[in-house]
Ligand SMILES: O=C(CO)COP(=O)(O)O
Ligand SMILES: O=C[C@H](O)COP(=O)(O)O
Ligand SMILES: [Zn+2]
């Protein structure tokens with residue numbers, strides 16, 4: 001069933017578990033996510049970036065929304081990193097139930113002003129809003145304190161930002177970053193900062209963690225073994241994810257892990273079966289591989305069995 005982002009996340013925050021927001025770009029990814037959610041009886045968020053809207057167009061958004069509506073578990077259809085008011089309006093017209101406006105690259109006042117405008121439009125039609133404060137930069141342990149302060153979310157600013165904009169959930173920068181390279185070795189996650197932000201915003205306020213993929217080493221190795229090229233890839237440790245959930249994170253964004261599972265399995269199938277050219281025999285196994293990744297994430301986040 002199609003629900004708002006806030007319906008899913010306020011319950012998650014209150015009950016102390018996390019819900020995955022998984023990026024989708026096509027039918028197989030969408031099915032992998034929803035099949036996992038049904039199998040695990042978990043609420044889930046289907047995230048579409050501007051890149052996804054450009055790639056898949058109206059056909060993609062229609063398919064995703066219909067699939068979400070037909071699901072037997074709560075599903076929100078969410079705009080990921082919307083960069084403008086215009087994109088948000090497009091998402092509202094497409095029937096999204098949650099939107100993100102990301103003006104974190106602008107100065108604080110501009111971020112507040114632009115985010116506020118989106119909140120007015122989205123709330124008028126009952127759609128939840130996420131915005132971001134701080135820079136999503138991979139942080140290593142040895143980075144100096146003032147350098148960290150310049151990049152990561154300032155707790156006091158976070159409080160003012162939420163009050164002035166009226167957003168429903170806030171994406172925080174605490175050391176994670178997008179993609180498969182999240183800092184050498186173990187990425188530094190600023191748990192103390194997260195605790196402070198959550199303390200100021202209150203026990204019920206849902207926070208969002210971007211760049212949260214685990215980048216499973218087993219998949220990285222299989223990708224390489226199948227001829228893929230990837231550097232020193234690292235993700236966020238499962239312990240850090242669970243700790244962050246206990247500290248106030250309710251929405252956990254994952255894209256890289258799905259891309260890695262997809263590309264690995266496609267490579268393996270094509271390598272093992274040079275005679276195959278039926279798209280279903282190539283993409284079907286990739287869908288299975290992604291489903292397993294999503295199911296493992298749902299268990300890790302504690303959302304399994306909550307729907
Ligand atoms: O934050 C994300 C999407 O908004 C995805 O993060 P990953 O690159 O870690 O999967
Ligand atoms: O945060 C970014 C997501 O991984 C989506 O990436 P994309 O903009 O390439 O679709
Ligand atoms: Zn390494």
Ligand SMILES: [Zn+2]
Nearest residue numbers: 178210211253
């Ligand atoms: Zn993101």
